Amino acid sequence: MRIAAVASLVLSLLSGPSSSYANPVSADFADTFADPAVIRGLDGYWYSYGTSDPLREGEGRHHRLPIARSSDLVEWTYVGDAFGEDNLPPYAAPGSLLWAPEVRYLDGRYVMYFTVTNTASTPHPWDFSIGVATAPSPTGPWTHQAAPVVPPRPAGDSYWNTIDPAQFTDADGRKYLYFGGFFGGLWVTELTPDGLRTVGQPTQVAIDNKSEGAYVVRRDGFYYLLASSANCCAGPTTGYSVLAGRATSPRGPFVDREGQPLLASRAGGTPVLDQNGNRWIGTGHHSQLTDLSGQDWMLYHAIDRADPFLDEPYGINERPMLLDRLDWIDGWPVVRAGAGPSERPEQAPVTRGSVDERFTGDLSGWRGTDGWTVQDGYVRHGTGNGTAATLISRRGIGGDLRAETDLRLTGRSGGLRIGGATVLVSGNELVVTAGGARRTAALPGGAATWRNLAVTVKGRTISAQVGSADRLGDPRATVRLDSPVPLSGTFGLVAEGQADFDNVSVARLSTPVTRPAPVPRPGTLLDADEFDGTGRGWQWVREDTSARVTGGVLRWPVQGADLVGTANAASVLLRTPPEGDYIVETKVTLDLGEDTVRNYQQAGLVAYVSDDDFARLCQVAIWNTRQVEYGRELPFAGRLSYGGNIAGPPAKTTWLRLAHRVDPANGEHEFRAGSSRDGKTWTWAGVWTFPKDxxxxxxxxxxxxxxxxxxxxxxYVRVYRSK
Structure with missing residues (x-):
């Protein structure tokens, strides 16, 4: 007990929360770094890859898929571009851009997928395709394949959005590629074992006109599809956000938290990340990772609403890279428990542990070194003769922890010893033994390449999983065992026959956040119009005489006019709100049908300063989808800028709320959008702000x-004091 207590104290001191960071994490090397992908390399560094933009204001030169490197996920350094200025795939038309890279470690090499904006084989200027290249290291050199992994897909006289690739490998070893965007929806196709070509026919997993930038992880038996919605690049009114659905198969069908399908005309989507009223808007196109403590994180881009363009207004949108904690609450992912993007210092990811070995020196921190030799940045046991041995760390362990190693086998087995338990990759199995207890799970092939073995200890429960060495949320095998023996004391590496180990760590296990961040709640009723003929206090902007109160409702024929732009022909029905914080709510029935084009009929709430300065929350027909859009128009740099944020899915009858808050720090008016399909379960979306004056x-x-x-x-329209 004494040894375990001392070990636990050492672990806490060495791997506990001791550092912080502040967004954007790309500030040291770039003003903009859009669509960031992330992996952990075999060298122990993290690598991020961005879309082909200039990195700095005033630079004026596009970097062709720039690469950054970090040891701690907080301080990043630019290390070069994936491709030179003239190094395009052989099928790309001259002048093509490369967007939205995705990088994975697949069977012993790095594979990069990316969007090619113009394919030489077709005459259309936006005939997107998905390119693929391979490399021996995270920084290259990258070799283009002769043909795109997904070629352009005709759609009448145009082409579907074949963009934004995301690779995923399932537990059975099958590889998949997700791709697509607003024009055509999101799709998934199976890949050949090498990940370079497609197999069979693709399956649509999300409806068009709703999302892009897919990313898929598997957790607790579910496949989670996270994707970005609304517009990525509308400068100061960019409303990008991340929504999620989940399924029991990588091909779907994916549904949101309320069971609404992502393929429905009234498309589902559970919010994961939304702008919250601070400096950051347009939060999206993300990648995910897990730190050494087991905590998940999200890398994504966003826009500083005070500095939305890289150089001149309405040029390249300036989208730096942000990092924030990703929590899992009631089975669903959400950034910072729902608090959204951070702008103040936050606790940094755990990237070093009490045991933290990259094997760049000798084995002085270990016991039982006979038969173990340090190679070029890793340690090797044996020569393949079947001899078993354990390399023991001189540091003891105790308490709840997470241990991991990158592992490559040519012998019989290899793994970790944790107290009285052993976790081994043995042949095509993951095996956990403790005392007389034993659990196994089947493991697809690939033992001769590097894989990641991660082990979590919580009390007497030990959980182990094997995944790719890039550590990106696609485990191949998982085992859980309630141990009959203590899981504290010694920690070591175990091998029978030849085995290689690298990036060995032990860190204190993270404590999951299980309570969601507060959401607006109505309190005392301050004002109401039940449309029973007694309502007062309304004022018209351009009165619509066809609107009438009858039968306890306000019936308003949807006008053939709009507020967006300079025409300003639409009518607006207004009232003066109370001082302070409040919530305004309405219940609106609007039969827009389904699966037909009815652009852009809508009805709902508005926060209004003028015809050119407003935020409207409406259920709306956007081509064949029906969405709850929270749009914002404002004047900026001599023009009007408009963009949208997406709330929950609508029904024929939808409840809408705008929650108003005055920011005590700067006096700004913040309006957060909420929607409901039944008036009881609410989905809260993003925040648009108005100046204090x-x-x-x-x-x-x-x-x-x-x-x-x-x-x-x-x-009705009801106004409540906010709780």
Missing amino acids: TAPRIGLVAHGGAQPAVDAEFD
């Missing part, structure tokens, strides 16, 4: 298109 009024709109004729029916 404005006085936004609240109200209703029903506009966007008069054909086919449809009435918006508002049951």
Whole structure:
């Protein structure tokens, strides 16, 4: 007990929370680093890959898929571009851009997927395809394949958005590639074992006009599809956000937390990341990782609303790289428990442990070194003659912890010893033994390449998983065992026959966040119009005489007009809100049908300063989808800028809320959007802000298109004090 207690104290001191960071983490090397992908290399460094933009303001030169490196996920250094200026794939048309890289370690080499904006074999200027290249290291040299892994896909006289690749390997070893965007939706196709060609026919997994930038992980028996929604690049009104669905198969069907399919016309999607009213807007196109403590993190890009463009206004959107904690609450991923992007110092990821060995020196920190030799950055046991041995760390261990190693086998078995338990990769099995207890799981082939073995100890429970050495959330095998013997004391490497080990660590296990961040809640009713003929206090901007109160509802024919742009022909029905923090709510029925194009009929709430300065929350028809869009228009740099953020899926009858808060630090008016399909379960989305010297009024709109004729029916407007 004494040894375990001392070991636990040492572990806490050495791997506990002791450092912090502040966004954006790309500031040291880039002003913009969009669409960041991330992996951990076999050298122990983290690598991130960005879309082909200039890195700095005033630079004026596009970097062709720039690469950055970090030892701690916080301080990053630019290390070069994946490709030179003239190094395009052989099938790319001259002048093509390369976007949205995705990199994985597959069967002994690094494979990069990326978007090619213009393919030489077709005449269309935006005939996107997915390219692929391979390399022996995270920084290259990268070798293009002769043909795209996914060629352009015709859509009438145009082409579907064949963009934003995301690779995933399932537990059975099958490889998949997700791709697609707003025009055409999201798709998944199986890949050949080498990951360079497709197999069979692709399957659509999310409806078009809703999302792009897919990313897939497997957790607790579910496949989670996370994707970015709304617009990536609208400068100061960019409303990009990340939504999720999950399925029991990598091909779907994916549904959100309320069971709404991502393929439905009223498309589902559970919020993962949204702008929260601080400096960051347009939060999205992400990748994910797990630190040494077992905590998940998200790397993504965002836009500083005070500095939205790289150089001149309405040029390249400036999208630096951000890092934030990714929590899992009630089975769903959410950034910072729902608090959204951070702008103040946060606890940094755990990237070094009490045991932290990269084998760049001798074995002075270990016992039982006979038969073990340090090679070029890793340690090797044996020569393949079947001899078994254990290399024991001189540091004891105890308490809840996470241990891991990169492992490559040519002998019979190799793994970790943790107290009285042994975790081995043996042939095609993952085997955990402790006392007389034993558990196994089948493991697909690939023992001769590097794989990652991660072991978690929580009390007397030991959990082990084997995945790719890039450590990106696609475990091949998982075993859990309640140990009859203590899991404290010694820690070591175990091998029978030849085995190589690298990046060995032990860190204190992270404590998961299980309580969601607070959301707006209505308190005392301050004001209401139940549309029973007694309501007062409304004012029109361009009165619509066809709107009428009858039968306890406000019936308002959807107008063939709009507020977006300079026409400003649509009517707005307004009232003055109370002082301070409040929530305005309405219930609106709008029969927009399904799966047909009815652009852009909508109805809902508005926070309004002027015709050119407003935020509207409406259920709306966007081509064949029905969405709850939270749009913002404002004047910027001599123009009007408009962009949208997406809330929860609508129903024929949808409840909408705008929660108003005055930021005590700067006096800004913050309006957060919420929606519900039943008036009980609410989905909260992003925040749009208004300057402190404005006085936004609240109200209703029903506009966007008069054909086919449809009435918006508002049951009430209620204003509550916020709790």
